[in-house]
Amino acid sequence: MEFGPFLLLAVMEGLVGAAVLALTASGLSLVFGVMRVVNVAHGEFFMLGAVAAWFVSQWVPGPPGLAFAVALVACPLLVAGLAALADGLVLKRLAYEPEATIIATIGLLYILQQAALSLYGPEARPVPPPFEARLQLPWFGWSGYKLFVIGAAGAVLAGLWLLLSRSRIGLVMRATQVDRETATAFGIDVDRVYAATFALGAGLAAIAAVLIVPIQQAHYLMGGDPLLLSFIVVVIGGLGSLRGTLVAALLIGLSDGVISTFFEPTLAKILATLLVALVLVFRPQGLFGARA
Amino acid sequence: MRMIALHLAVLAVLAALQFVLPAYHHTNAARIMVLATYAIGFNIAFGYSGLLSLGHALFFAGGMYATGLLVDQGGWQPWLALVAGPLAGGALAAAVGLLALRTAGPAFMIVTLMFAQAFHLAILYWGRFTGGDEGFTLSGAARRIGAFDLADPATRYTAAFLLFGAAMLGCLALARSRTGRVLVAVRENEERTRMLGYDTFRAKLFALALSGLISGAAGATYGLMFGYVGGSFASIQYSILPLIWVLLGGAGTVLGPLLGTALMFYLIDWASSVTTASQFVVGAVLILLVLFAPRGLLGLVRDHAMRRLP
Amino acid sequence: MSLLEARGLVRHFGGLRAIDGVDFDLAPGEIHALIGPNGAGKSTLVGLLSGRIPAQEGTIRFDGRDITRLPAHARVRCGIAYAFQITSVFPRLTTFDNVALAVQRAGARNLAAATGAALARVGLEAEADRMAGALSYGHQRLLEIAMGLALEPRLLILDEPTQGLAAGEIEGFKTLVRGLVPRVTVLLIEHNMEVVMDLAERITVLNNGRVLAQGTPAGIRADRAVQAAYLGG
Numbered sequence: 001m002e003f004g005p006f007l008l009l010a011v012m013e014g015l016v017g018a019a020v021l022a023l024t025a026s027g028l029s030l031v032f033g034v035m036r037v038v039n040v041a042h043g044e045f046f047m048l049g050a051v052a053a054w055f056v057s058q059w060v061p062g063p064p065g066l067a068f069a070v071a072l073v074a075c076p077l078l079v080a081g082l083a084a085l086a087d088g089l090v091l092k093r094l095a096y097e098p099e100a101t102i103i104a105t106i107g108l109l110y111i112l113q114q115a116a117l118s119l120y121g122p123e124a125r126p127v128p129p130p131f132e133a134r135l136q137l138p139w140f141g142w143s144g145y146k147l148f149v150i151g152a153a154g155a156v157l158a159g160l161w162l163l164l165s166r167s168r169i170g171l172v173m174r175a176t177q178v179d180r181e182t183a184t185a186f187g188i189d190v191d192r193v194y195a196a197t198f199a200l201g202a203g204l205a206a207i208a209a210v211l212i213v214p215i216q217q218a219h220y221l222m223g224g225d226p227l228l229l230s231f232i233v234v235v236i237g238g239l240g241s242l243r244g245t246l247v248a249a250l251l252i253g254l255s256d257g258v259i260s261t262f263f264e265p266t267l268a269k270i271l272a273t274l275l276v277a278l279v280l281v282f283r284p285q286g287l288f289g290a291r292a
Numbered sequence: 293m294r295m296i297a298l299h300l301a302v303l304a305v306l307a308a309l310q311f312v313l314p315a316y317h318h319t320n321a322a323r324i325m326v327l328a329t330y331a332i333g334f335n336i337a338f339g340y341s342g343l344l345s346l347g348h349a350l351f352f353a354g355g356m357y358a359t360g361l362l363v364d365q366g367g368w369q370p371w372l373a374l375v376a377g378p379l380a381g382g383a384l385a386a387a388v389g390l391l392a393l394r395t396a397g398p399a400f401m402i403v404t405l406m407f408a409q410a411f412h413l414a415i416l417y418w419g420r421f422t423g424g425d426e427g428f429t430l431s432g433a434a435r436r437i438g439a440f441d442l443a444d445p446a447t448r449y450t451a452a453f454l455l456f457g458a459a460m461l462g463c464l465a466l467a468r469s470r471t472g473r474v475l476v477a478v479r480e481n482e483e484r485t486r487m488l489g490y491d492t493f494r495a496k497l498f499a500l501a502l503s504g505l506i507s508g509a510a511g512a513t514y515g516l517m518f519g520y521v522g523g524s525f526a527s528i529q530y531s532i533l534p535l536i537w538v539l540l541g542g543a544g545t546v547l548g549p550l551l552g553t554a555l556m557f558y559l560i561d562w563a564s565s566v567t568t569a570s571q572f573v574v575g576a577v578l579i580l581l582v583l584f585a586p587r588g589l590l591g592l593v594r595d596h597a598m599r600r601l602p
Numbered sequence: 603m604s605l606l607e608a609r610g611l612v613r614h615f616g617g618l619r620a621i622d623g624v625d626f627d628l629a630p631g632e633i634h635a636l637i638g639p640n641g642a643g644k645s646t647l648v649g650l651l652s653g654r655i656p657a658q659e660g661t662i663r664f665d666g667r668d669i670t671r672l673p674a675h676a677r678v679r680c681g682i683a684y685a686f687q688i689t690s691v692f693p694r695l696t697t698f699d700n701v702a703l704a705v706q707r708a709g710a711r712n713l714a715a716a717t718g719a720a721l722a723r724v725g726l727e728a729e730a731d732r733m734a735g736a737l738s739y740g741h742q743r744l745l746e747i748a749m750g751l752a753l754e755p756r757l758l759i760l761d762e763p764t765q766g767l768a769a770g771e772i773e774g775f776k777t778l779v780r781g782l783v784p785r786v787t788v789l790l791i792e793h794n795m796e797v798v799m800d801l802a803e804r805i806t807v808l809n810n811g812r813v814l815a816q817g818t819p820a821g822i823r824a825d826r827a828v829q830a831a832y833l834g835g
Contacts, residue, residue, distance in 0.1 A: 038398045093583055098398045099344050100582045103539070106532055107582075110575030118569050228409075231402065266417040270410050277406035280399050281391050470706045470713070477703050480692045487652070487686070489678030489707045489753060 005139035011254065016146045016215070018253020019153035020208045024226045025233040025249050026160060026242060027204030033240030034177045034197045035096055040105040042205055043227030044112035045083060049075045049206025050127075050218040051120050057127045068130035068214075076206040083202030087195045096194070109223075116220035129214035149211045156207055157246065164242065173197060177240075228273070235276045238286025248286075295602055299464055302547060303457050310449045320561075322449045324554050325456040326514045327537070331549030332459045333381075333506030334534035339543035340472065341499035342479030343393075346401045346531050347408030348507055350388065353526035354411070355381035355508025357422065360521035363434045365421065371437045374512055381508015382501050389500040393493060405531070412526040427522030435516050442517050455513050456550070459506055464546045466502075467602040475499050476544070507534075536574065539581045542590030546602050551589060604663075605630040605787050606651070606757060611660035613646055620646040622811035624660075628757065631784025635798045636791045638808035639831070644791050645687070647808065648759055651789075652684040653677040665756070678707070683755035687762045687791075689742045691749070693735025697726060700734050700745055704752035720752040724778065740771045747778070751786075758782065759789045764797050776801055799823070807831075 028042045052075040053068075060067035086108055094100040133144030164170035176183040176193045184190050205226070216222070233252055237244030263271070279286070306325065313321055330352055337343040358380035362373040392403040415422045422428075435442040442448050466472045477485040478492050478499075486492050515521045524530070533556075534549075541552025556577070563573040585592060594601045606628040613621040621643045628634055636644050649655035651662060653674035662670045669677055678684075691700050702717045710716035721727045724744040729737060734745060743763065750758050760779075764772050772794075779788055779801055792798050798805065799819045807814040807828050815825045822828055 038402065090579055090583065099401070100586065102344075102346075102398060102401055103535065103582045104579050107575040107578030110571045110578070114569050114571040114575065117571075231406075235402070264417070266413055270413045270417060273406045273410040273413065277391070277403045277410070280403050280406075281394050284395065284399060473699060473703060473706070476695065476699075477692060480694055481690065483654075484686070484690050484692065485703070486675045487654070487678065487684050488704050488749065489675050491673075491675050 002139075005137075008137075009140060009142075012142060012146070014254040014256060015150050017256050018250045019150045020212045021226070021229055021233060021253045022157060022246055022249035023153050023208035023211075024205045025230040025237075025245050026157065027201035027208075028230045029234045029237070029240060029242055029245040030204070031198055031201035032234065033242065034173050035091075035194050036098060036240075037091065037096060037101045037198070038098070038105070039198075039201065040102060040227070041086075041108040041112060042201070042230060043223030043225075044109050044116075045079050045202035045223075046205040046209045046226045047116060047218075047220060047223035048079050048082070048112060049209030050213040050216075050222060051116050051220065052078055052206070053210045053213045054120070054125050054127050054218045064128040065130040067128075068210075071127075071210050072207070075210050076203040079206035080199035080203035084195045084199040087198040091198065092191060092194070113220060113223070120218075120220055122220065124217040124219040126217045127213045143215075145214060149215070152211055153208070156204070160204070161242075169196070228269070232272055232276050235279055236286055239284070241286065244286050295600060296464070299460065299546060302550070303460065306453055306456070310446070310453070315445070318445060318449060320557065322445075322452040322517065323514075324557050325452040325550075326510050326517065327533075327557070328550040328553040329456050329459045329513070330507050330510035331534045331537040331541070331553050332456075332463050332546075333503045333508075333510060335538045335543060335545075335549050336463065336466065336475075336506065337500050337503035338535070339538055339545065339548070340467065340479065341475040341496060343496060343500060343503075344401055344535075345392075345404040345500075345503075346528070346535075347388070347404030347406070348503075348534055349526050349528065349530035350404075350408035350411045351381040351385050351504035351507035352511035352514075352530055352534075353415070354384045354504075354511065356511035356515040356521055356525055357415070358508070359512035360428070360430060360515045361421065363516075364428060364430060364521075370434055370516065374437070374516060377512025377515075378505045378509035381511065382505030384508070385504020386497065386501040388504075389497045393496050393500065405528070408526070408531055409528065412523065412528075415523050415526050422523070423521075425523040427520060427524075430516065430519045430521065435519055437516075443519065448517050451513065451517060455509065459509070460546060460550070462506075464602060467546055471495075471498075479544075532574075532578075536578055536581075539586070539588055540577065542588030542592075542594070545588070545590040545594065548588055548590040555589075603630070603666075604628060605665060607663040608651065609661050611647070611650055611662070612658050613650055613655060614658060619811045621650060624808075624811070624813055626651075626806065626813070628787055628789060629804075630756075631787055632803045633779065633783055633788045633790065633801050635802035635805045636789060636808065637793075637795075637798060637805060638814070642808040643811040644808055645761070646811075648684070648761060648789070648791060652682055652759060654684075678753060678755075681754075681756035682759065683750040683753040683757070684759045685746045685750040685761060685763065687765075689739070689746055691734040691737075691742055691745050693733065695734060696730065697721065697732055697734050697737065697745060698730040701748050701752050704749040708752060708754045717752075720748055723751060724748040725774075739766055740768065743767060743771075747775075751782070755786060757787045757789060759791075761791045762793065763790065764792065764794050772797065 024046055028039060031037050031039050053071040056071040056074060057067045060070050090104050091101055094104060129145045131145065135142045135144045135147060164173065172188050172193055176188060176190055180190055233248045234245055237248030309321060310318060334348050337345055355377035359373040359377035362368040362376055363370050388404060388407050392400055395403055416424050432443060440447050442451060474490055474495050478495050482492050537552035537556055538549055540556055541548030560570050560573060564570045587595065590601065604627045608624065608626040611621050611624045624647060638644050646655060650657050653672060657670060661668060664680055664682065669680060698717055701720050702713055705716045705720055706713055718727060721730055724747060726741060726744055726748060729741060734742065737745060747763065764775055767775060776797065782788060790802065802819055805819060805822045806816045807822060809831045814831055815822060815828045
């Protein structure tokens with residue numbers, strides 16, 4: 001293949017990764033931004049979404065499109081419900097003290113991972129895509145489903161942006177983010193806002209997982225990479241800044257393909273983890289976020 | 293005085309145990325003492341100085357790999373390699389500290405986590421030397437120091453006991469020293485400590501380096517004692533374990549690490565015998581501890597019965 | 603010869619000029635009070651002197667030595683001690699340990715004896731084994747001062763020391779401070795005018811980040827500008 005089409009293919013594949021990453025990372029970013037909670041179990045919510053999608057594909061009869069539609073609605077709701085439960089049972093009782101919540105979410109990570117292993121098993125299982133379509137370009141053919149993933153992720157992110165910037169819920173969330181005490185004084189039920197935020201963050205990860213699972217198989221250990229990548233994106237985009245997170249997700253998702261052609265994946269990961277550490281040390285406001 | 297007697301009594305019990313324990317528990321006890329040494333190292337940073345690192349596996353595995361590689365591929369004398377292990381752990385901790393200690397709280401946790409993760413990945417990446425995930429075993433000759441063969445259970449127990457005893461008494465001395473008082477002050481209120489004329493950055497760097505040194509010593513000894521150096525010791529799991537042990541036993545107590553390590557060891561041992569879901573126990577213990585006993589078992593004892601427990 | 607000599611100090615926060623070109627001197631062995639309305643810049647000025655806040659412009663000399671760039675902990679070693687505005691003892695450490703931290707910084711050989719003496723100086727020797735957080739408010743303030751004194755400073759900065767003290771405790775405090783000079787120079791940031799007029803030998807009035815007036819208590823009381831800006835003229 002010539003360079004031009006090759007680059008086009010790399011960009012298109014990169015966009016799929018970027019779209020899913022943007023969804024996952026915006027969930028992590030939202031939770032950190034509003035609640036100041038570093039959710040180490042975020043990758044496990046992603047994994048749960050994928051595993052749940054597999055169960056739905058087994059239980060719902062009829063065409064794969066129907067099962068997928070059910071999964072796309074039911075799995076994020078299920079995961080969001082679990083997250084709200086975890087918030088009420090654990091995080092709230094810790095008064096959202098930063099270090100204690102990190103320890104607690106590590107515990108949650110172990111429990112969720114073990115639950116998936118016990119109930120779902122150690123196998124990696126595929127989930128059929130909702131439709132088979134090929135996009136035929138002059139140089140290569142491409143899965144129409146991947147195009148759908150990009151579109152769907154874009155739509156969800158646009159919805160999220162509208163929710164946060166235009167709706168009352170978004171206003172309440174932003175008010176709580178700025179100052180918890182004042183929000184309480186203005187009659188905002190901060191406990192409910194936090195539970196909703198934690199559920200929304202987990203739900204976003206689950207949506208991302210349902211979208212990606214027809215391309216990538218469901219496995220109980222699949223949460224590690226999205227967690228690491230989301231961390232990288234959130235840190236580089238600037239902790240708690242949703243716009244920075246989206247820009248960083250696009251950049252990192254797109255460059256992921258390019259980087260992995262130059263470096264081995266393991267080496268790329270080593271460099272990425274070191275980059276996160278150094279950004280946190282020397283530029284805690286992120287590489288391109290304005291100062292918080 | 294009574295407190296020193298209490299700690300010496302614990303050591304005496306440990307020394308006596310080797311003559312009564314059956315073989316299975318004999319090996320477990322040796323393992324627990326080395327892991328408890330690691331926990332003591334972690335506790336100096338976390339419990340006494342308030343530095344919650346999620347990357348201590350870097351120092352534990354750093355010591356283990358330094359000693360293991362030097363003896364296995366460098367052809368060093370085992371005793372010399374055993375000295376190099378702690379130094380490697382301490383040096384790694386000092387290097388990490390110079391960068392990570394510019395941050396605090398959650399950022400410090402993530403930075404230490406990322407450095408440890410990079411080290412784990414590096415071990416996998418340079419598998420030609422490190423054996424990757426599988427690691428490598430140490431030959432019989434590599435585990436003999438002079439007349440002492442660490443493959444022999446009795447020698448192994450004694451070595452573990454000496455290591456643990458030294459670490460515990462060192463920790464006790466530190467807790468009662470002027471330096472220990474400053475570290476606790478940094479944990480309680482860093483800004484106030486600075487206004488008492490202390491360079492708190494230096495104090496924290498010292499604590500982290502000492503913590504890394506002890507963790508490295510535990511890792512190096514563990515590798516030689518059990519003849520195996522592997523990638524899993526560098527994984528995040530081994531950064532979380534000392535946190536659990538210390539939280540369970542009591543952060544900022546001298547005996548807490550031993551108590552927590554022993555309890556957790558047998559809890560997981562028991563859980564694996566009745567269920568395959570042993571990770572469940574780890575997760576549940578973590579959550580229950582932060583929810584209901586954030587100061588751990590000896591923390592409860594100190595709050596209610598023995599206020600002067602160091 | 604001044605003990606402390608600050609020239610042209612400037613510190614802005616965003617657009618706010620907290621300190622805007624302040625010259626300030628302390629004579630050895632004096633009790634000097636810093637007053638001014640809320641937001642005048644008193645806390646910022648003290649932060650600049652103690653090193654908690656870095657200065658953007660200007661120089662600070664202490665005992666002839668330029669300390670402008672020294673970090674806070676190094677200034678403590680030079681002899682500048684700062685007792686916090688909001689009581690900030692270590693509540694989960696014993697009273698003994700709180701003071702011992704300061705005593706050992708000053709380099710005492712016999713820690714137990716020196717700490718006991720430092721506690722006795724403020725009358726807290728009976729409380730040595732109690733947790734500092736369990737002390738009464740007044741005792742916590744005394745503990746704070748004991749910690750400052752145990753550093754054996756040449757300049758002791760007391761930020762709102764009488765806030766929340768009962769009338770009887772204020773009398774004891776005044777006696778304590780008078781007993782410190784001339785060995786120690788005292789800089790007092792205080793709202794209680796009675797205490798200021800009674801204790802201070804010289805007073806500096808800050809307003810909007812600048813020095814409005816400086817002089818003896820009688821002179822300040824008579825100053826028109828001060829009356830207009832501050833005393834409600």
